[in-house]
Amino acid sequence: MAPAPGSAAERSHLAVVPDAGDDSLDGDGGAGLHPLGPVGAAFDKVVDKAWEPLRGNPNLDRLFYTASELADFSLLWHLTGTARGVMRRNGHREAIRLSAALGAESAFVNGAVKSLFRRERPAHEVERPHNLRQPLTSSFPSGHASAAFLAATLLSERSRIKPFWYAAAGVVAVSRVHVRIHHASDVVVGAGIGLALGRLIRKVLPLR
Numbered sequence: 001m002a003p004a005p006g007s008a009a010e011r012s013h014l015a016v017v018p019d020a021g022d023d024s025l026d027g028d029g030g031a032g033l034h035p036l037g038p039v040g041a042a043f044d045k046v047v048d049k050a051w052e053p054l055r056g057n058p059n060l061d062r063l064f065y066t067a068s069e070l071a072d073f074s075l076l077w078h079l080t081g082t083a084r085g086v087m088r089r090n091g092h093r094e095a096i097r098l099s100a101a102l103g104a105e106s107a108f109v110n111g112a113v114k115s116l117f118r119r120e121r122p123a124h125e126v127e128r129p130h131n132l133r134q135p136l137t138s139s140f141p142s143g144h145a146s147a148a149f150l151a152a153t154l155l156s157e158r159s160r161i162k163p164f165w166y167a168a169a170g171v172v173a174v175s176r177v178h179v180r181i182h183h184a185s186d187v188v189v190g191a192g193i194g195l196a197l198g199r200l201i202r203k204v205l206p207l208r
Helices: 008-015 037-054 058-070 072-087 091-116 143-155 162-178 184-204
Strands: none
Touching (some): 037 162, 058 072
16 A cells, blocks of 8 residues: 655655656766766766767778777777887887786786676667677776777887877777777776786886
């Protein structure tokens, strides 16, 4: 039997039933489930809403879908390191260091860190303009972003085109938001992890 209107039982019942229209709920089922809390959930909503008009642009779709696909399994960065290793004197050492660092980064981020979080990927109900692999791991943090900025940190060492490497990493990282594979906060945290790992490796394994 339903509790009497205005009774203590009714007030208790209403207190535990979430409002279906509550703006605090996000794609994770609630702001409280966001790895970064309500602030992170609000940040993701703002970025996604601001970026939405750019989705569907043929040129941007081609750029970001291509970048996202090329960076799968860090293939883009492994190939770049190998190419530089062939062209530069003693470049094989840099190539080996980069590939080893990317392997360690993948084990750390995609294995250890992601296992601590069970965040769902962004909802994507419409058909994608291009084919794209859908990962099964946790959305938080972005492995593409961490690998990209780790690679940029190492590739930019003793490089005359340092801004280019970070720009390329930025395109790969942003592509994950554009294609709705990651939330914006996933990318920001992933990029931060990649930068930190890259600087650590440069100190532990400096170029001679």
